[in-house]
Structures are given as structure tokens and as C-alpha cells.
Amino acid sequence: xxxxxxxxxxxxxxxxxxxxxxxxxxxxxxxxxxxxxxxxxxxxxxxxxxxxxxxxxxxxxxxxxxxxxxxxxxxxxxxxxxxxxxxxxxxxxxxxxxxxxxxxxxxxxxxxxxxxxxxxxxxxxxxxxxxxxxxxxxxxxxxxxxxxxxxxxxxxx
Numbered sequence: 001x002x003x004x005x006x007x008x009x010x011x012x013x014x015x016x017x018x019x020x021x022x023x024x025x026x027x028x029x030x031x032x033x034x035x036x037x038x039x040x041x042x043x044x045x046x047x048x049x050x051x052x053x054x055x056x057x058x059x060x061x062x063x064x065x066x067x068x069x070x071x072x073x074x075x076x077x078x079x080x081x082x083x084x085x086x087x088x089x090x091x092x093x094x095x096x097x098x099x100x101x102x103x104x105x106x107x108x109x110x111x112x113x114x115x116x117x118x119x120x121x122x123x124x125x126x127x128x129x130x131x132x133x134x135x136x137x138x139x140x141x142x143x144x145x146x147x148x149x150x151x152x153x154x155x156x157x
Contacts, residue, residue, distance in 0.1 A: 039066055039088045040124035044098045045079040050109050050134030052100055057110040058084050065090045068111060080133075084111060092128075093118040099132035109134060 049071060058066035070083040086092065095116030102109050113128070122128065 039086045039090075041069065041083055041085055042092070042122055042124070042126050042128060043081055043083050044111070044128040044131045045074065045077065045081055046098075046100060046131050046133040047079060048133035049080040049082060049100055050102075052080075052082065052109050052111070052134065056108065058086065058113060059110060060090070060092075060113045060115060065113070082111065084128075092116075092122040094120040094122050094126070095130070096122060096128055097130035097132070098128045100134040102134070 052068060052071055054068050054070055056068040057064050058068060066084055066086040068082060069085045070081075072081050072083075073079075074081045082098075084098075092113065093116040095118040097114045097116065099112050099114075100109055101112045116130075
């Protein structure tokens with residue numbers, strides 16, 4: 001026979017499990033979980049990736065076409081190597097370009113691709129040559145608000 005206190009604990013356990021399952025279903029539906037469909041890999045090198053991390057969105061014209069699969073440092077060039085997993089249905093022209101853009105001042109960053117005009121497609125394992133790294137918005141604002149003093153002696157009093 002189950003004691004009344006144990007019955008309540010068992011019921012609460014089931015309620016917690018049901019809520020966890022409901023939350024998981026919500027996250028999968030709202031988050032647009034796409035399963036194991038990875039696509040093909042291409043890479044790009046950037047001078048600065050800001051806060052870009054694996055899992056970030058890769059888009060063309062604002063439409064998600066893939067994700068960032070890896071961010072690492074190339075030990076020879078000291079550039080950030082970014083590997084992108086692109087939807088297999090999307091064929092990018094070989095002369096496409098990539099830039100790291102911010103969603104908002106406080107938001108995350110993503111990789112925005114611009115399709116080029118080449119008749120040849122970017123092959124799996126290929127590299128996007130034309131890139132633009134992340135822009136430090138707070139650094140730019142700081143330069144406008146507090147400009148550096150001039151080093152030109154002719155302008156001094």
C-alpha cells in the first residue's frame with residue numbers, strides 16, 4: 001500500500017516529466033529543428049568573427065540556408081576559419097561572398113552570403129574567397145563619442 005506522502009511525490013514526478021516533455025516539443029517546433037540533414041561544407045576565412053559561434057545562422061537574402069558548423073584559428077595565417085554547413089538543395093555560385101553581420105546592437109551574429117554571378121557552383125569543401133569580418137559597433141561608437149586627439153603638431157595650440 002502506498003502511503004499518502006509517496007502518492008503525492010509520485011504524482012509530482014509525473015507532472016514534472018510531462019512539463020519537461022512539453023517544453024522539449026515546444027523548443028523543437030519553435031526552434032525549427034531540422035534533424036541530421038547537414039548539407040555540404042564550405043569554408044571562409046575572416047580577420048575578425050566577433051562573437052560568431054557554431055550553430056549560428058547562415059543566410060542568403062535573409063533566408064536561412066545553413067549553419068556555422070565550426071569556428072577555428074588557422075595557425076599559418078592567424079585568420080579565423082569558419083566552416084559552413086549549407087542546405088544541399090542550395091547551389092551557391094563560386095564567386096559568392098560572405099560577411100559577418102549583427103542581428104541588432106544587442107543581438108547575436110550570423111553569416112550573410114551574397115550570391116555571385118559565376119556560372120560555376122561552389123563545390124563541397126570549397127572556400128568562399130571574398131569575405132568581410134565582423135564590425136565592432138561599440139568601438140565605432142566609442143570613436144565618435146570620444147575621438148582620439150590629433151597627432152599633428154600644427155593643430156595644437
